[in-house]
Amino acid sequence: MTSADLDPLVLWYQTLSPASLARLPDFYTEDAWFKDPFQEFRSRERLRRVYAHMFETLEAPRFVILTTICEGRQALLVWNMEFRRQGKPMRIHGSTHLAFADDGRVNYHRDYWDAAEELYEKLPVLGWLLKQVKKKLQAEGE
Numbered sequence: 001m002t003s004a005d006l007d008p009l010v011l012w013y014q015t016l017s018p019a020s021l022a023r024l025p026d027f028y029t030e031d032a033w034f035k036d037p038f039q040e041f042r043s044r045e046r047l048r049r050v051y052a053h054m055f056e057t058l059e060a061p062r063f064v065i066l067t068t069i070c071e072g073r074q075a076l077l078v079w080n081m082e083f084r085r086q087g088k089p090m091r092i093h094g095s096t097h098l099a100f101a102d103d104g105r106v107n108y109h110r111d112y113w114d115a116a117e118e119l120y121e122k123l124p125v126l127g128w129l130l131k132q133v134k135k136k137l138q139a140e141g142e
Helices: 003-014 019-027 044-057 124-141
Strands: 028-035 040-042 059-071 074-085 088-100 106-112
Touching: 003 019, 003 059, 003 074, 019 028, 019 044, 028 044
Parallel strands: 028 106
Antiparallel strands: 028 040, 059 074, 074 088, 088 106
């Protein structure tokens, strides 16, 4: 796998839309394994539903790929997911570790991002509480 081999997949991620979900079989094996901070499963169809749900619940979600690293049949993508929630712009920073089957399609997809920092701390009441706990822990560590 080279960086050039990864380009069509990166372009697909960056232009992901409800309509482009039909191309998921071009990029993922049927039994692709997926894990993020909230779920873990082995199913391309379930991954399609995760992305479809993202478009149903978030306003204008999009991925901006910042860095790609390829080695052998693996790749690392560093990205920002940008979207609006109730009109407010938001961003989640994360990375994805991918592994590829013999046919070049993704059969392993692991997302890494800090749900507390990137999501929970941005919620009104819970965010305030988490920030207070973080401050207290930092003060105790000094």
